[in-house]
Amino acid sequence: MNLPHSVAERAQDHVNNDRLQAAIAALARFGGRDDGGVARETLTEIDLASRRHLIDLARALGCEVSIDDCANLFFRRRGSTDLPPVLTGSHGDTQPVGGKLDGAYGVLAGLEVIAALNDAGITTLRPIDVVAWTNEEGSRFGPGAMGSSAYVEPARLAQYRESLDRNQISFGSALDAALAAVADVPRRPMQQPMAACVELHIEQGPVLERASVPLGVVTGIQAVRWFEVTCTGMAAHAGTTPMDERADAMAAAVGIAQRLYSLAAREATSQLRLTLGRWQVGPNSINTIPGKVTFSVDVRCVDDAVLARFEHTLRTMTQAADWRGSMTVACIFQRAPTLFPDGMLRLIEQACTRASQSPPLRLTSGAFHDAMYLAEHCPTAMIFVPSKGGISHNAAEETAPHELLLGVQALAYTVAALANQ
Amino acid sequence: MNLPHSVAERAQDHVNNDRLQAAIAALARFGGRDDGGVARETLTEIDLASRRHLIDLARALGCEVSIDDCANLFFRRRGSTDLPPVLTGSHGDTQPVGGKLDGAYGVLAGLEVIAALNDAGITTLRPIDVVAWTNEEGSRFGPGAMGSSAYVEPARLAQYRESLDRNQISFGSALDAALAAVADVPRRPMQQPMAACVELHIEQGPVLERASVPLGVVTGIQAVRWFEVTCTGMAAHAGTTPMDERADAMAAAVGIAQRLYSLAAREATSQLRLTLGRWQVGPNSINTIPGKVTFSVDVRCVDDAVLARFEHTLRTMTQAADWRGSMTVACIFQRAPTLFPDGMLRLIEQACTRASQSPPLRLTSGAFHDAMYLAEHCPTAMIFVPSKGGISHNAAEETAPHELLLGVQALAYTVAALANQ
Known part of the structure; x- marks a missing residue:
């Protein structure tokens, strides 16, 4: 020029x-x-x-x-x-x-x-x-x-x-x-x-x-991908339901969330940014085991390949989740x-x-x-x-x-x- | 008789x-x-x-x-x-x-x-x-x-x-x-x-x-104790805030929640029952880092001494939480x-x-x-x-x-x- x-x-x-x-x-x-x-x-x-x-x-x-x-x-x-x-x-x-x-x-x-x-x-x-x-x-x-x-x-x-x-x-x-x-x-x-x-x-x-x-x-x-993770278990009485009979959607969600934060910490050098910003808990009552928990995953990186790897791990992790309920992942937004x-x-x-x-x-x-x-x-x-x-x-x-x-x-x-x- | x-x-x-x-x-x-x-x-x-x-x-x-x-x-x-x-x-x-x-x-x-x-x-x-x-x-x-x-x-x-x-x-x-x-x-x-x-x-x-x-x-x-754990960090933009500058209230809350679930699993023989049933997340938006998360802890056991031990660990855990925000525990109900x-x-x-x-x-x-x-x-x-x-x-x-x-x-x-x- x-x-x-x-x-x-x-x-x-x-x-x-x-x-x-x-x-x-x-x-x-x-x-x-x-x-x-x-x-x-x-x-x-x-x-x-x-x-x-x-x-x-x-x-x-x-x-x-x-x-x-x-x-x-x-x-x-x-x-x-x-x-x-x-x-x-x-x-x-x-x-x-x-x-x-x-x-x-x-x-x-x-x-x-x-x-x-x-x-x-x-x-x-x-x-x-x-x-x-x-x-x-x-x-x-x-x-x-x-x-x-x-x-x-x-x-x-x-x-x-x-x-x-x-x-x-x-x-x-x-x-x-x-x-x-x-x-x-x-x-x-x-x-x-x-x-x-x-x-x-x-x-x-x-x-x-x-x-x-x-x-x-x-x-x-940055590239960005948004997911929604939904954990569907069974709402039940907090006092009467033994721990080993529970399908606690919050326990399942927290387990996945904790692993995602650890994953983000391991990706520190690639500057991946992870935010679990929106949570919906049902029925959201102190003495009822959560039957359904949905949380959002906002993940961003300059390098789209890092996000692709993150998504793969997220999907593998949720498919392998070992509990009495079910778990789904939906990609709701994505931009290179x-x-x-x-x-x-x-x-x-x-x-x-x-x-x-x-x-x-x-x-x-x-x-x-x-x-x-x-x-x-x-x-x-x-x-x-x-x-x-x-x-x-x-x-x-x-x-x-x-x-x-x-x-x-x-x-x-x-x-x-x-x-x- | x-x-x-x-x-x-x-x-x-x-x-x-x-x-x-x-x-x-x-x-x-x-x-x-x-x-x-x-x-x-x-x-x-x-x-x-x-x-x-x-x-x-x-x-x-x-x-x-x-x-x-x-x-x-x-x-x-x-x-x-x-x-x-x-x-x-x-x-x-x-x-x-x-x-x-x-x-x-x-x-x-x-x-x-x-x-x-x-x-x-x-x-x-x-x-x-x-x-x-x-x-x-x-x-x-x-x-x-x-x-x-x-x-x-x-x-x-x-x-x-x-x-x-x-x-x-x-x-x-x-x-x-x-x-x-x-x-x-x-x-x-x-x-x-x-x-x-x-x-x-x-x-x-x-x-x-x-x-x-x-x-x-x-x-x-059963004896029961109810707590409210409040994590206060700083709401910020999910895209622009580097991971190491965050005071992510949800990351802090998930860390504590995961440790409480592990604690409950270790207390299986004492039949402790743990439910984290009610969650309030602010501002609860996909692309904003949570600035404040409050969750309830409902913990029950036939043995009140197990609950006393649980409470001690919960308080120690939250006081020792190593992050950029603050964390408080309030007992909101208790019954022997x-x-x-x-x-x-x-x-x-x-x-x-x-x-x-x-x-x-x-x-x-x-x-x-x-x-x-x-x-x-x-x-x-x-x-x-x-x-x-x-x-x-x-x-x-x-x-x-x-x-x-x-x-x-x-x-x-x-x-x-x-x-x-």
């Missing part, structure tokens, strides 16, 4: 910290809570108001605003050509109680890059699109990352429209209302070609903080690892090094992001900034202001460079 | 199988279900209707009916003296879905004993009281065995009255309505002296069936073993042997019964008949009719003998 670095450097140098921090504070008022958290689930009244706020911000920066059938919002800064654009941005929705940075930071960073290019008087070769994806969190309507996954494969949208929230409102009807609320914004097709995509996000984990490095180059996203292309990583590494005057850390993302789906569509990569204590999806989510600034500076360099290729 | 065995034998021989089976079927219609189960929770409309049915039955047998402040119903057959009575009976309420025998069998058996004494033309020295205790099950209002425990210690009633059901109705208001519904029945004081108490009940466990013995002499009721007096056991053994033409089995009760509280008040014991498959608290609860008959025959002998001492 022959990079026009002087333009990228000028863009980076024009990022304005005060404007960035003010923009983050302003968006956080949409759904802001007394504890510093933000409650802005997708397509709620609060989310729609925040979208109007973003549209106004983007238009004030001279952007053309458009929206697609999944209510993904696009803010375009024109280039000197109509070549496929460079995409940046993230999502504007939060968990039921989230922080002010998860998602919002990436969207506002994109708008700050545009402001910086404006200030620097730069016209890029390619257009730059800043996107605010719909429903990344997946907390109101499942699954998550609806907007980005529908963008790269629009056939997904029909099924997403049927998804219901806890009040039995469908995603489809919420979507139609959201689109009707911005009737002044022209519709644009999905699945349009992109030159590249860069997403800036908080890490949501402790790796950067632990290493005392302010910027991370994300090399990819996402590996971002090396050229993108090297460009981001340059951008980060210049911003922070030190080399960034290479790390993988343990969480899913919209970039995971964009990687199926165009060369994609991500930049991380630290999360204090590794905390996210929580009102206590926080990143130091100077680290937020460094992240946007790295993004500005990267986007400007890509937009001139 | 100098027992008037000829009277006891005549009482036993006058037990009428057809009348007994008909009485069981008639009471089972109050709350009867299509699947053969009975839904007659305490002090519901159905339970009040069944109480009226029992009152009518008892009056037809010539009994004097009375009720106490906890709505325990007493049916008295007069003796030739006013010496303290012999008490028999059980409870009329069921679990949300129970069978037709648990409790009901003991009450109807008592009435059948009175009918047999009538048929035999026997007048006993002491009165005989048949009781239907209020709220033995504890499923609608906690705790269980309210009626019998309040009878032996009336001060308990004030607190029981505050107990709320799932519709926020207090036990006190349900009690007042039940008492008002039988305004024709005279009130009697609680805590009155009793000469002895015998309760006939289904085993609710598999021991008699396994031994192919139709009658059991219950030597006592109940040992029935040897004289009562020998009498019941004679009664059972004559009824079934073979020696009964001595066994301990794993379940609580009203007799557990009566044992604090007067010489008490219990007779068990088998439960098919050990099943109870279930529509499938069943005992063979000839075994039900043998149980009442043994009870008639015992009660008649005691009432002539």
Whole structure:
């Protein structure tokens, strides 16, 4: 790649910290809570108001605003050509109680890059699109990352429209209302070609903080497999049933769970991550032997082969379980690892090094992001900034202001460079 | 003891199988279900209707009916003296879905004993009281065995009255309505002296069936201790949090649970029974590391010293737990073993042997019964008949009719003998 670095450097140098921090504070008022958290689930009244706020911000920066059938919002800064654009941005929705940075930071960073290019008087070769994806969190309507996954494969949208929230409102009807609320914004097709995509996000984990490095180059996203293990025994009286006559579903489940934790400990070097997060116990009474226990297995690794080996062991283990009941394993979700292309990583590494005057850390993302789906569509990569204590999806989510600034500076360099290729 | 065995034998021989089976079927219609189960929770409309049915039955047998402040119903057959009575009976309420025998069998058996004494033309020295205790099950209002425990210690009633059901109705208001519904029945004081108490009940466990013995002499009721173990870690993202930075409350809980199950296996010879029945997991989400797990420990044994040793090990184990979170153990209930007096056991053994033409089995009760509280008040014991498959608290609860008959025959002998001492 022959990079026009002087333009990228000028863009980076024009990022304005005060404007960035003010923009983050302003968006956080949409759904802001007394504890510093933000409650802005997708397509709620609060989310729609925040979208109007973003549209106004983007238009004030001279952007053309458009929206697609999944209510993904696009803010375009024109280039000197109509070549496929460079995409940046993230999502504007939060968990039921989230922080002010998860998602919002990436969207506002994109708008700050545009402001910086404006200030620097730069016209890029390619257009730059800043996107605010719909429903990344997946907390109101499942699954998550609806907007980005529908963008790269629009056939997904029909099924997403049927998804219901806890009040039995469908995603489809919420979507139609959201689109009707911005009737002044022209519709644009999905699945349009992109030159590249860069997403800036908080890490949501402790790796950067632990290493005392302010910027991370994300090399990819872990593979994941989700299972549900169901142990079916016989509910019976805790006092009257002798131990050797029991079909205790909890004793069986605990036995398997303990062996899975041991297995994960033995896989420490492969960085396998194991979480048994959701448990359903029936009848769940102090003095009744559990008759049925179901627990979830969330297992992740950069190396899909490690997960395949884990799954094999899990299935062998449950089939061989020696007790009076039965045990089943169902795979309920599975995704191969996402590996971002090396050229993108090297460009981001340059951008980060210049911003922070030190080399960034290479790390993988343990969480899913919209970039995971964009990687199926165009060369994609991500930049991380630290999360204090590794905390996210929580009102206590926080990143130091100077680290937020460094992240946007790295993004500005990267986007400007890509937009001139 | 100098027992008037000829009277006891005549009482036993006058037990009428057809009348007994008909009485069981008639009471089972109050709350009867299509699947053969009975839904007659305490002090519901159905339970009040069944109480009226029992009152009518008892009056037809010539009994004097009375009720106490906890709505325990007493049916008295007069003796030739006013010496303290012999008490028999059980409870009329069921679990949300129970069978037709648990409790009901003991009450109807008592009435059948009175009918047999009538048929035999026997007048006993002491009165005989048949009781239907209020709220033995504890499923609608906690705790269980309210009626019998309040009878032996009336001060308990004030607190029981505050107990709320799932519709926020207090036990006190349900009690007042039940008492008002039988305004024709005279009130009697609680805590009155009793000469002895015998309760006939289904085993609710598999021991008699396994031994192919139709009658059991219950030597006592197991000691029990209930604990709540709470593991407090830190909820965090399943994807982004490295294994060595986790404070995974479920991993900690599973580790302790596995060690408790192993401990119980090593105590097999002491017949310790361990149930980890109730689990609460927060936030209980597939992709979030559990931040808090609470589980119940129900541990029972005939030998209280074994439970003391178990508790010591549990506390040591949790204090020594090596992880990033904290762990607490709270004892939420504890009861020493109940040992029935040897004289009562020998009498019941004679009664059972004559009824079934073979020696009964001595066994301990794993379940609580009203007799557990009566044992604090007067010489008490219990007779068990088998439960098919050990099943109870279930529509499938069943005992063979000839075994039900043998149980009442043994009870008639015992009660008649005691009432002539």
